[in-house]
Amino acid sequence: MRVSLKDVAAHAGVSIKTVSNVVNNYQHVTPAMRERVQRSIDVLGYRPNLAARHLRKGRTGIIALALPELGNPYFAELAAAGIDAAAAHDYIVLLDHTGGHREQEILVSQGFRARVIDGLILSPIELETEDLLDRAENVPLVLLGERDYDLPYDHIAIDNVAAARDAVRHLNGLGRREVAFIGARRGRSEPAQLRVRGWREELTAAGLPADDGLVAATDGWGHADGAAAMNRILESGRRPDAVFAYNDPMAIGAMRVLHERGLRVPEDIAVVGFDDVVEGRFGAVTLTSVSPDKEAIGRLAVESVLARLGGNEMPEPRRVRADHRLVERESTLGRAAANGGGRG
Amino acid sequence: MRVSLKDVAAHAGVSIKTVSNVVNNYQHVTPAMRERVQRSIDVLGYRPNLAARHLRKGRTGIIALALPELGNPYFAELAAAGIDAAAAHDYIVLLDHTGGHREQEILVSQGFRARVIDGLILSPIELETEDLLDRAENVPLVLLGERDYDLPYDHIAIDNVAAARDAVRHLNGLGRREVAFIGARRGRSEPAQLRVRGWREELTAAGLPADDGLVAATDGWGHADGAAAMNRILESGRRPDAVFAYNDPMAIGAMRVLHERGLRVPEDIAVVGFDDVVEGRFGAVTLTSVSPDKEAIGRLAVESVLARLGGNEMPEPRRVRADHRLVERESTLGRAAANGGGRG
DNA sequence: GGACGCCTGTATAACGTTGTAAAAGTCCAG
DNA sequence: CTGGACTTTTACAACGTTATACAGGCGTCC
Numbered sequence: 001m002r003v004s005l006k007d008v009a010a011h012a013g014v015s016i017k018t019v020s021n022v023v024n025n026y027q028h029v030t031p032a033m034r035e036r037v038q039r040s041i042d043v044l045g046y047r048p049n050l051a052a053r054h055l056r057k058g059r060t061g062i063i064a065l066a067l068p069e070l071g072n073p074y075f076a077e078l079a080a081a082g083i084d085a086a087a088a089h090d091y092i093v094l095l096d097h098t099g100g101h102r103e104q105e106i107l108v109s110q111g112f113r114a115r116v117i118d119g120l121i122l123s124p125i126e127l128e129t130e131d132l133l134d135r136a137e138n139v140p141l142v143l144l145g146e147r148d149y150d151l152p153y154d155h156i157a158i159d160n161v162a163a164a165r166d167a168v169r170h171l172n173g174l175g176r177r178e179v180a181f182i183g184a185r186r187g188r189s190e191p192a193q194l195r196v197r198g199w200r201e202e203l204t205a206a207g208l209p210a211d212d213g214l215v216a217a218t219d220g221w222g223h224a225d226g227a228a229a230m231n232r233i234l235e236s237g238r239r240p241d242a243v244f245a246y247n248d249p250m251a252i253g254a255m256r257v258l259h260e261r262g263l264r265v266p267e268d269i270a271v272v273g274f275d276d277v278v279e280g281r282f283g284a285v286t287l288t289s290v291s292p293d294k295e296a297i298g299r300l301a302v303e304s305v306l307a308r309l310g311g312n313e314m315p316e317p318r319r320v321r322a323d324h325r326l327v328e329r330e331s332t333l334g335r336a337a338a339n340g341g342g343r344g
Numbered sequence: 345m346r347v348s349l350k351d352v353a354a355h356a357g358v359s360i361k362t363v364s365n366v367v368n369n370y371q372h373v374t375p376a377m378r379e380r381v382q383r384s385i386d387v388l389g390y391r392p393n394l395a396a397r398h399l400r401k402g403r404t405g406i407i408a409l410a411l412p413e414l415g416n417p418y419f420a421e422l423a424a425a426g427i428d429a430a431a432a433h434d435y436i437v438l439l440d441h442t443g444g445h446r447e448q449e450i451l452v453s454q455g456f457r458a459r460v461i462d463g464l465i466l467s468p469i470e471l472e473t474e475d476l477l478d479r480a481e482n483v484p485l486v487l488l489g490e491r492d493y494d495l496p497y498d499h500i501a502i503d504n505v506a507a508a509r510d511a512v513r514h515l516n517g518l519g520r521r522e523v524a525f526i527g528a529r530r531g532r533s534e535p536a537q538l539r540v541r542g543w544r545e546e547l548t549a550a551g552l553p554a555d556d557g558l559v560a561a562t563d564g565w566g567h568a569d570g571a572a573a574m575n576r577i578l579e580s581g582r583r584p585d586a587v588f589a590y591n592d593p594m595a596i597g598a599m600r601v602l603h604e605r606g607l608r609v610p611e612d613i614a615v616v617g618f619d620d621v622v623e624g625r626f627g628a629v630t631l632t633s634v635s636p637d638k639e640a641i642g643r644l645a646v647e648s649v650l651a652r653l654g655g656n657e658m659p660e661p662r663r664v665r666a667d668h669r670l671v672e673r674e675s676t677l678g679r680a681a682a683n684g685g686g687r688g
Numbered sequence: 689g690g691a692c693g694c695c696t697g698t699a700t701a702a703c704g705t706t707g708t709a710a711a712a713g714t715c716c717a718g
Numbered sequence: 719c720t721g722g723a724c725t726t727t728t729a730c731a732a733c734g735t736t737a738t739a740c741a742g743g744c745g746t747c748c
Contacts, residue, residue: 002482004704015728020706028726050460051398052704055733060395062438062460070420071622080414080441092458094406095439097424114436116394116406116460138346223626249622256626278415278593282567282600284628348734359698364736372695396734399703 003044012040023048054116062092063119063305066108068100072222072249074275074294075123078144081298082121089306091118100125100221109135119305125185140308142301146194152317154304158292158324164198166326167244167272167290172206174332176242176270179203179214182229182254183246186217195274199244213238218250226250230257241269242332248273248280248289255285255331271331286329293323347388356384367392398460406436407463407649410452412444416566416593418619418638419467422488425642426465433650435462444469444565453479463649469529484652486645490538496661498648502636502668508542510670511588511616511634516550518676520586520614523547526573526598527590528561539618543588557582562594570594574601585613586676592617592624592633599629599675615675630673637667 005023009016014037021029022037023046029037040046054060065082067075083093094114098104105127107113111120123144132151135141142154149155171179181199196215203210213236216229226245230253233240245251251273255265265271265285273280273289280287300320349367353360358381365373366381367390373381384390398404409426411419427437438458442448449471451457455464467488476495479485486498493499515523525543540559547554557580560573570589574597577584589595595617599609609615609629617624617633624631644664 002704005706006704016704017706017729018727020704021727024706030726033726047455047459049399049704051395051404052733053706054395055393055399055703055735056705056707058733060460070414070424071417073415073417073420076414076417076420079439083439083441087457092438092460094436095423095427097427111391113431115391116398116404116436223622227626249626252623253626256628259628278567279596279623282571282593282597284600284603346734349736350734360734361699361736362697365697368736372697374696377696393734396703397736399705399733400735400737402703 002049003046004049005046008037008040008044008046011044012037019046059118059309060116061090062094062114062117063121063302064094064096064108064114064117065301066096066098066105066113066120066122068098068123068125069221070095070097072247072275073277073279074247077277077294078123078298081295082302085299085302086306089302091302091306093302098125102126102128102131106131109141111139118309121301121305140305142305142308144297144301148194154308154318154320156297156301156304156320156322158297158322160194161198161201163274163290163292163324163326164195164244165202166324167274167288168199168202169206170288170326170328170332171242171244171270171272172202172208174242174266174270177208178238178240179208179242179244180233180238180240181215181244181246182218182226182233183221183250184215184217185221186219193246195246214240218246221247221250223249223253223256226253227257228253230254234261243269243271245271245273248275248277248287251287251289251331252279252283255283255287259284265331266333272326273331276327281329285331288329288332289327291325291327296322346393347390348393349390352381352384352388352390355388356381363390403462403653404460405434406438406458406461407465407646408438408440408452408458408461409645410440410442410449410457410464410466412442412467412469413565414439414441416591416619417621417623418591421621421638422467422642425639426646429643429646430650433646435646435650437646442469446470446472446475450475453485455483462653465645465649484649486649486652488641488645492538498652498662498664500641500645500648500664500666502641502666504538505542505545507618507634507636507668507670508539508588509546510668511618511632512543512546513550514632514670514672514676515586515588515614515616516546516552518586518610518614521552522558522582522584523552523586523588524558524560524577524582524584525588525590526560526562526570526577527565527594528559529565537590539590558584562590565591565594567593567597567600570597571601572597574598578605586615587613588616590618592619592621592631595631595633595675596623596627599627599631603628609675610677616670617675620671625673629675632673632676633671635669635671640666 005016005019008019019037022034070076079095086093096113098108105124119140121142124147129149144156146160168179184196200210216233218225218229243254251271255271258265258269263269273287276289276291280289349360349363352363363381366378414420423439430437440457442452449468463484465486468491473493488500490504512523528540544554560577562569562573587598595615599615602609602613607613617631620633620635624633
């Protein structure tokens with residue numbers, strides 16, 4: 001059986017509490033006593049029983065990080081950053097995936113999937129505001145990602161509108177005048193996605209078309225969804241000279257379709273993605289992408305949720321903006337000044 | 345404060361244990377009593393305290409899954425499969441990443457990173473046999489992946505030698521006679537990697553060269569490592585007509601280098617990867633790859649470790665083979681019968 | 689009709705830890 | 719050498735749950 005404080009206490013000839021004091025670096029322990037107890041600890045190979053500690057302290061030392069999809073490298077990198085940030089605070093991360101499905105997201109937000117956690121970081125896709133109103137759970141919640149909720153929870157994200165505008169402005173600067181958007185989510189009550197909004201704002205400001213025919217809604221957000229959306233746009237008869245995708249996998253899926261149809265990137269159609277995943281740097285045509293500071297997002301999310309644990313004072317919910325920048329690569333290369341000229 | 349069994353018991357006017365019995369679906373509870381207690385549970389919104397349950401039962405309901413790198417979609421998909429398989433058994437998965445570094449892998453195997461777990465699934469990269477000999481930890485361990493340890497732990501993997509031979513045989517069948525291998529790990533005491541072995545065996549059996557000049561060792565196993573390795577091979581003066589890579593990201597990195605140098609895939613050089621990640625299906629040249637049954641691996645690993653929890657009888661350690669198949673795509677297309685003819 | 693067994697429900701004692709309060713020990717001033 | 723102030727260590731009670739053992743109630747079998 002595992003060795004407990006009791007065993008160590010017996011071995012060292014002291015009380016249980018003294019051993020506990022040594023383990024917890026309690027201030028008032030004489031060096032002699034500390035060493036004696038420590039020796040017993042080492043000899044017996046004592047390791048604290050976390051379940052008991054958790055029961056006693058009411059904390060588990062675990063926070064959950066619920067992401068839509070681990071297969072998307074963006075989330076994988078985010079997860080890695082979160083795990084490391086948590087480890088720095090002696091916290092462990094329980095990773096979960098929702099598939100971006102509303103029911104799963106609700107389950108997670110209500111704490112029904114992982115019930116051993118002190119705090120929760122959730123990156124929702126389909127979750128609606130009302131789903132969080134009756135949140136019975138009392139563990140702190142921090143939200144991540146593009147969706148914007150008017151709720152008293154911390155929210156960590158980049159400025160998605162500004163980032164989308166950066167991307168579109170970059171395309172416009174290359175002389176592209178018809179910029180399609182791939183990846184509006186289908187069936188969303190309000191098309192309030194910030195990236196679509198940024199796309200629309202920037203185009204409108206530039207006096208360029210931003211009609212619905214240029215927006216392709218999708219069911220998911222993987223390569224295949226991007227490819228299908230690209231196909232749909234082209235089959236509609238539109239011939240945009242640029243595509244801005246909701247994320248990199250979708251952009252890459254779209255580029256595959258363009259390749260199959262003999263359209264050249266960037267000569268015929270420039271492409272910009274979002275998230276700056278590694279994959280985009282190694283295709284036949286490397287991908288220009290909006291690069292969020294993933295490390296910062298992961299770290300800020302963890303620090304944010306841990307801060308909520310401390311006191312009951314419940315400070316004002318915070319909207320934290322992480323940095324982003326546009327990384328230009330081959331998919332939007334060249335033809336900088338050669339605008340105006342058709343590409344016949 | 346949270347509501348406990350005691351509160352429910354008081355509300356329902358029964359003993360604590362009776363409430364516990366209802367919660368645990370204990371057999372001998374009258375329907376009337378069950379309903380009465382259940383009503384109190386619902387009214388008060390009781391939710392079991394897992395820390396207390398864990399302390400009492402000695403189980404936490406959590407297993408750890410430690411993978412080298414979440415950024416590699418292969419592992420991300422594996423993780424997703426593991427999480428779902430565990431959920432089917434009411435278990436929760438604690439995901440961890442080692443970076444493939446030996447110290448981290450040792451830490452994980454000794455249980456120093458996550459100490460709340462009932463079992464551990466580890467996919468080691470650099471870990472050596474001796475690191476597991478003095479494993480003090482008593483939680484069951486299941487190993488995953490390519491490395492083969494002669495130790496009394498369950499091991500789940502595909503037949504890596506056979507899979508590698510399949511890939512090389514496929515290339516040979518296309519008339520390719522000089523097949524390079526990308527991704528032998530640098531600094532490994534014995535080059536016992538199974539995939540290299542399969543590559544060598546198949547080539548040798550076919551009477552083709554399998555010398556060290558065709559093997560490119562790498563530090564890591566990402567896109568950039570594959571690209572660097574490909575560059576090194578080409579700069580050495582060798583002109584292989586096929587490349588077999590340790591995994592898909594490396595294969596894709598290699599293809600990028602070939603593209604930059606104006607070498608065509610598959611016309612000049614055919615490429616085969618390993619793992620069949622989604623990314624390989626959407627490049628300008630889709631990637632032929634060995635496709636392990638990830639869902640099965642994740643599921644088998646979880647079931648294996650859960651099986652070890654049950655009894656103390658410690659059955660014989662098992663080597664479980666998951667299925668694999670070769671998925672042929674554009675990177676090895678055509679020129680089937682056109683062998684023999686040089687390529688200019 | 690009484691003894692026996694089965695079915696329900698209850699009291700109590702753990703599981704291993706930490707917080708509280710009090711006991712024991714130490715030190716110094718008077 | 720005694721009293722007081724302070725430091726170190728201890729005993730004990732929680733935290734919320736489940737296992738064990740046992741007490742009643744009821745039916746059943748001779």
